[in-house]
Amino acid sequence: MAVLLPVADAQQRLIALAPSVDVETVPLAQAHGRWAATEIVALRTQPDADLSAMDGYAIRFDDMPGPWQVTGESAAGHGFDQAVGAGQAVRIFTGAPLPAGSDTVMVQEEARRDGAVLHLAGEGPRHHGRNVRRRGLDFAEGDMLIAAGARLTPQRLALAGVAGHATLPVRRRVRVAYAATGDELVEPGTPLAPGQLPETNRLMLAAQLAGLPVELIDLGILPDRAEILEAAFRSVDADLLVTTGGASVGDHDLVRPALEAAGATIDFWRIALRPGKPMMAGRLGKAVLLGLPGNPVSAFVTTQLFVRPLVAHLSGAARPFPEPRIVTAGEALSANDHRTDYLRGTLVDGRAFASTIQDSSMLRTLARADCLILRDPHAPAVERGAPVAILDIA
Ligand SMILES: Nc1nc2c(c(=O)[nH]1)N[C@H]1C(S)=C(S)[C@@H](COP(=O)(O)OP(=O)(O)OC[C@H]3O[C@@H](n4cnc5c(N)ncnc54)[C@H](O)[C@@H]3O)O[C@H]1N2
Ligand code: MOO
Numbered sequence: 120m121a122v123l124l125p126v127a128d129a130q131q132r133l134i135a136l137a138p139s140v141d142v143e144t145v146p147l148a149q150a151h152g153r154w155a156a157t158e159i160v161a162l163r164t165q166p167d168a169d170l171s172a173m174d175g176y177a178i179r180f181d182d183m184p185g186p187w188q189v190t191g192e193s194a195a196g197h198g199f200d201q202a203v204g205a206g207q208a209v210r211i212f213t214g215a216p217l218p219a220g221s222d223t224v225m226v227q228e229e230a231r232r233d234g235a236v237l238h239l240a241g242e243g244p245r246h247h248g249r250n251v252r253r254r255g256l257d258f259a260e261g262d263m264l265i266a267a268g269a270r271l272t273p274q275r276l277a278l279a280g281v282a283g284h285a286t287l288p289v290r291r292r293v294r295v296a297y298a299a300t301g302d303e304l305v306e307p308g309t310p311l312a313p314g315q316l317p318e319t320n321r322l323m324l325a326a327q328l329a330g331l332p333v334e335l336i337d338l339g340i341l342p343d344r345a346e347i348l349e350a351a352f353r354s355v356d357a358d359l360l361v362t363t364g365g366a367s368v369g370d371h372d373l374v375r376p377a378l379e380a381a382g383a384t385i386d387f388w389r390i391a392l393r394p395g396k397p398m399m400a401g402r403l404g405k406a407v408l409l410g411l412p413g414n415p416v417s418a419f420v421t422t423q424l425f426v427r428p429l430v431a432h433l434s435g436a437a438r439p440f441p442e443p444r445i446v447t448a449g450e451a452l453s454a455n456d457h458r459t460d461y462l463r464g465t466l467v468d469g470r471a472f473a474s475t476i477q478d479s480s481m482l483r484t485l486a487r488a489d490c491l492i493l494r495d496p497h498a499p500a501v502e503r504g505a506p507v508a509i510l511d512i513a
Contacts, residue, residue, distance in 0.1 A: 123391035125496070126424065126459045130440055132387055133400050133425055136407045139435040140358055143291045147280055150271045153289040153332045154435040159265035159275075162283030165257040169217040173250045176208040176230055176237055177221035180247040187237040193218055208237050217251060224250035258282065268437025290332070290435040296357035296406070297324055298338035300348065300364040300374055301413060305340070319482070320363040320411070320418045327422045331430045348377035352403060358433055360406045361426055364413030366397040374410050375399060383408055391496060393458040394479035395421040407433075414479040420461050420491065423512065443493050443508035446471050452501040455494040463488035464509065471509055489513035 124132075142156040171177065171193070178187060187208035193199040195214035203209055203220035211217070211224060229241030244250060258264060264282055265275050271287065279287055304318035305311065318340050325335055341351055343365065352360070365374035375385060381403060388399040388410075394417035399410040409426055411418045423441060431439035449470030452462075462473040463484050471492050474484045490509040501507055 123389050123396065123458065124387050125391050129387060129390045129392075129398075129400070130425065130428065133407075133409075133429055134432040134439065136386060136400065136402055137358070137433060140290045140293060140433050142288050144286045144288050146286055147276050147284065150279075150287040150289050151273065151276055152330060153271050154431070154437070155265050155267055155269050155271060155275075156288040156290055156435050158263050158267050159279050159282070159284065159287065161258045161260050161262045161264055164255045164260045165281055166252055166254055169254050170252045171211045171213060171215050171217060171224045171250060172252050173224055173226045174212050175224045175226040175228075175250065177203060177211040177217050178208045178223055178225055178244075179203060179205065179221055180223040180244065180249075182206055183243055184239045185237060185243075186239070189232070189235050189237050191218070222251070223247055226250060266437065268435055270436065290433070292332045292334045293359060293430050293433045294334045294336060294357040295328060295359045295361060295430065296336040296338055296355050297321060297361040298341050298351060298363075299413075300341045300343065300362055302343045302371070304364075319415055320413070323415065323419060324361060324363070324422055324426070327419070327427060328430060331427065332434050333430055343371045343373055345373050345377050345380070348373055349380045352378055352381035352383065355403060355406055357406050359426075359429060360403055360408040361411060361422075362408075363411045363418045366399055366410045366412045368397075378403060378408060378410065391458045392421075392424075393460045394477075395424070395461075396458065398425065400425070412479075415482050416463070416479040416485045419485060423491070423510065424461075441510050443510050445506045446490075446509050448492075448501050448503055448505050448507045451503050452492070452494065452507065454500045455496060455498040457496050459496055460494035461491040461510070462494060464490045464492040466490050466509070471507055 190207045191199045192210040193215040194212045198216040199209050199218040203218050209218045223244045225244050229243055231238045231240040299318050299320050303314055303316045305315050307317040336357055341348055362374050365372045383401050383403040385399050385401040390398055397412045398421045401408050411421045428439040447470045449472040464471045464473045466489050473492055490511055493508040
């Protein structure tokens with residue numbers, strides 16, 4: 120038997136096949152879900168002045184416990200341009216700049232107002248600077264805020280915006296062409312002749328890539344005909360070509376020879392992985408190609424482990440691979456063989472249970488699963504209650 124490539128080696132070889140795609144600059148809202156192409160540095164200081172954190176009165180702490188004479192008002196966007204002198208206070212609101220001379224904010228719940236005179240009506244601020252957000256509390260101009268290769272989450276977009284950016288440099292969308300192969304396959308809902316089967320890998324793949332910065336090019340269902348496959352592969356204009364089916368060693372498994380006839384070079388084929396062993400990877404012109412196995416569960420798992428990370432890598436992600444987390448085995452698991460196993464499992468109160476039948480054709484089992492339980496090559500048996508690594512898929 121040919122030596123199977125370990126999963127981690129396959130992942131590293133895959134991302135070595137191509138660098139990230141070109142950089143473009145897009146408005147903040149369009150950068151969501153993409154990865155920062157460069158470090159994002161603050162263009163301004165936030166806050167750019169000492170601001171009140173509460174609604175109340177700006178005072179000089181040394182004037183405690185009052186009383187004070189209220190001389191004006193400072194609101195967000197409308198500061199007060201006179202200094203606060205001894206015994207004076209300024210009505211102030213959350214987010215408003217502290218008037219010159221003041222250093223502390225007394226919350227209004229602890230104050231009593233009698234016309235222009237203000238009295239302490241509680242404990243009052245406990246220390247100098249209480250309820251004041253100092254200039255630069257969040258960040259200072261020039262600070263590095265978002266690392267290159269970090270995902271642009273909603274919160275990072277907001278940070279970039281408050282830091283003065285209206286646009287961000289990101290990688291352009293990755294063009295992913297994809298096809299299913301197999302004579303037995305027809306679109307879901309089509310009346311089935313004997314031997315036919317609804318094709319479900321394309322819609323599952325497209326849904327697994329939703330949320331990633333991709334442009335999808337659907338090449339449809341291709342028959343098990345060498346010349347048709349070759350012609351379809353020759354005309355691919357994409358960053359990534361994903362096929363499913365025909366990846367194994369049967370007489371009708373024509374994907375590899377058709378890819379090669381179309382000019383592809385295969386970098387690796389067959390991984391020490393279950394499900395997903397017959398996956399192949401290489402290059403076809405300027406595209407990276409990934410030939411996934413046809414079994415739906417194998418196609419799903421290899422998309423999680425390879426296709427999505429490759430898209431993330433091409434999009435500039437610094438950490439493109441899914442990171443397992445540790446939970447408790449809800450039941451004993453037997454020792455593993457030489458292939459990394461991704462068992463379809465369910466999580467109940469933080470405990471993982473593997474489905475009884477782990478057949479890579481079974482979509483009902485996959486659909487019930489909310490995690491993949493990771494079993495390393497030659498991992499020893501695991502007792503109930505022992506730690507196990509999982510990947511979330513829900
Ligand atoms: N002698 C060997 N046979 C097989 C091996 C092996 O090493 N030696 N590997 C097995 C493994 S593991 C897998 S996984 C499968 C993968 O084979 P293929 O990639 O060639 O897949 P197909 O034969 O085309 O299809 C397998 C199965 O899945 C159904 N299928 C295919 N595409 C779709 C689709 N788009 N939607 C729904 N269902 C699909 C297809 O009808 C088959 O039932 O090979 C083993 N064999
Ligand atoms: O490795 Mo295959 O993907 O088990 O069915």
